[in-house]
Amino acid sequence: MTTEIDTTALAVFIFFFALVTVMGFIAARWRRPKTLAHIDEWGLGGRTFGTWITWFLVGGDFYTAYTVIAVPALVYTVGAYGFFALPYTIVVYPFVFMVMPVLWKRAKDNGYVTAGDVVHGQYGLRALELAVAITGVIATMPYIALQLVGMTAVFKALGLHGELPLAVAFIVLALYTYSAGLRAPALIAFVKDIMIYIVVIAAIALIPLKLGGYANVFAAADAAFQAKGSGGLLLAGNQYVAYATLALGSALAAFMYPHTLTGIFASNSGKTIRKNAVLLPAYTLLLGLLALLGYMGHAAHLTLESPNDVVPALFQALFSSWFAGFAYAAIAIGALVPAAVMSIGAANLFTRNFWRAYVNTQVTDEGEAKVAKVTSLVVKIGALLVILFLPTQFALDLQLLGGIWILQTLPALVFGLYSNWFRGPALLVGWFVGFFGGTYLVWINGLKPLQAISLGGAPFTVYIGLLALVANIVVAVIVNAVTPVRAPAEA
Secondary structure, three states, X not given: OOOOOOHHHHHHHHHHHHHHHHHHHHHHHOOOOOOOOOHHHHHHHHHOEOHHHHHHHHHHXXXXXXXXXXXXXXXXXXXXXHHHHHHHHHHHXXXXXXXXXXXXXXXXXXXXXXXXXXXXXXXXXXXXXXXHHHHHHHHHHHHHHHHHHHHHHHHHHHOOOOOHHHHHHHHHHHHXXXXXXXXXXXXXXXXXXXXXXXXXXXXXXXHHHHOOOHHHHHHHHHHHXXXXXXXXXXXXXXXXXXXXXXXXXXXXXXXXXXHHHHHHHOEOOHHHHXXXXXXXXXXXXHHHHHHHHHHHHXXXXXXXXXXXXXXXXXXXXXXXXXXXXXXXXXXXXXXXXXXXXXXXXXXXXXXXXXXXXXXXXXXXXXXXXXXXXXXXXXXXXHHHHHHHHOOHHHHHHHHHHXXXXXXXXXXXXXXXXXXXXOOHHHHHHXXXXXXXXXXHHHHHOOOOOXXXXXXXXXXXXEEHHHHHHHHHHHHHHHHHHHOOOOOOOOO
16 A cells, blocks of 8 residues: 555545544534533533434544454455454344343433442442443553554645544644534544544445455455455354354443443434344444445455555555545545544543542532533543553553443443342452453453363353453342341431
């Protein structure tokens, strides 16, 4: 992939990037409330987002720029195994349909802003609230950093090198997120998603025509995997369990993240959430088409420094400069939307479940909003520093761990919506076992999220996040069962 500056592509990129920047600052006046000096308004958009806004916002922060870069890169590298993202983004929506409206109502009725708020309201245990909040923040940080990985791949394709372009992009993001809060990414998500749809539809329609058709694309990919001696168009027999458990575990974790929960809490009704659970699978179709670009990279015989370059390299090699610039802009904007929502979600957690709980219990609504705004800046700066000064693999490893970590918050957050049987201390012990046990298994497996298991027959591998979740729940059940219920204190 050449790295000379393409002035036409760069001009188109700058135009669309400038367009969403203006939209980001206009967002402070869009659906303007009486004041943004309230965390409900700044961090949740006043809980007023209807079906279409929620659809674009949740889709925008669930299907990210890193998704656009990483899924085709994984398919390019390992073949069929890289398609695990499809079943997981199918399985997740029945879960959203059943659980998230119940969670939304609990949050709406009690003024909860974060998962930590919900957990504290249910169990009254500050330690469990803090565990859920800390897990959310540390699981989100590498996710934000990986949006920068996607943006870096675009800048590289444009011929822009060094740290300055990335820093400028995130400074702009930080400024309009600070001023407009969740309304900024919600408004920009409209442009981002429409652009991504145009890019993907054009790519899957036109690129195969230039490469001799889909039959040639699959044949070229198959030949490349056979020559490499790994990967393939079909799963190997020893990959079935790993593939299935990774998809299931990822589905259960997806809406535990602060950024996806922020989109849920910002909705105006449970009905809106159910409608989105029906409509959001349209993005799964998009993701499946997007993944095929990995196979197309083999058919195009690209020379890549990294698999993450496959999508930008395809656009650079097979499309005109103006459309390549449009595609790069779509991917870069696709980094801004989730990064903004992620930083807001992490800021809400810090403000509500640390600052308000331990530092200033009498903080005003205005003070809370100020703390959240400043925290969102710090989170973005932290993610930027990770990418600038640490190896990209560090962020990738942390993101894999983040998925396992955030999955361990599911029992504390979800079980209390349906039953009062569990008590806070038992769930805290379960979280501890799942969190640190899962981390240990990943560590001893060389930072790989899969554990080999042998039950007398042929060994198979299982997603560690799911193993940790099972251990979490089993331990919580045992501790809850053997711990006597304390009688309420007499008045």
